Amino acid sequence: MSATVTIRRLDAGSLGELAPQLSDLFADAVAPHRAEIVKLVVHRRARGRGLAEALMQAAEREARAMGRPHLTLFTRRGCEAERPYEKLGWSLAGVIPHDSAMPGGTPCDGALYFKQLAP
Numbered sequence: 001m002s003a004t005v006t007i008r009r010l011d012a013g014s015l016g017e018l019a020p021q022l023s024d025l026f027a028d029a030v031a032p033h034r035a036e037i038v039k040l041v042v043h044r045r046a047r048g049r050g051l052a053e054a055l056m057q058a059a060e061r062e063a064r065a066m067g068r069p070h071l072t073l074f075t076r077r078g079c080e081a082e083r084p085y086e087k088l089g090w091s092l093a094g095v096i097p098h099d100s101a102m103p104g105g106t107p108c109d110g111a112l113y114f115k116q117l118a119p
């Protein structure tokens with residue numbers, strides 16, 4: 001099962017999107033309390049207005065409502081989302097060398113973050 005939280009303009013188009021992967025069969029078997037944020041994107045024209053923060057807060061509410069208070073996400077080390085994540089209370093669990101890639105395909109380090117939601 002998965003879900004997508006989307007913020008839309010009144011006229012047209014998506015300004016921001018976030019995809020929490022709420023579960024799959026394997027993850028359910030080993031960690032039924034966990035949800036993973038698999039994608040967070042805000043349209044270039046809409047950045048800097050708090051949409052990423054709003055999307056992440058909506059995902060947290062959804063995960064809590066589904067009984068999944070342990071959240072994880074994986075991103076590129078050094079990418080622009082790291083500051084927002086840390087501001088929202090996410091912690092860096094570790095860095096994996098060469099595990100991710102730049103938009104052009106050049107390998108780079110990946111960063112694993114986690115957040116434990118309050119009950």
Ligand SMILES: CC(C)(COP(=O)(O)OP(=O)(O)OC[C@H]1O[C@@H](n2cnc3c(N)ncnc32)[C@H](O)[C@@H]1OP(=O)(O)O)[C@@H](O)C(=O)NCCC(=O)NCCS
Nearest residue numbers: 040041042047048049050051052053075079080081083084
């Ligand atoms: C990263 C991204 C989602 C941020 O979206 P946003 O809507 O502009 O972020 P917000 O406006 O909610 O900002 C939240 C906080 O993070 C900070 N922040 C946002 N973008 C930042 C950046 N590029 N550099 C430094 N800080 C940044 C903001 O200043 C804000 O903190 P503040 O309230 O103290 O000012 C957006 O730039 C994006 O879609 N980037 C491309 C995709 C991407 O990198 N996704 C994540 C990889 S998994």
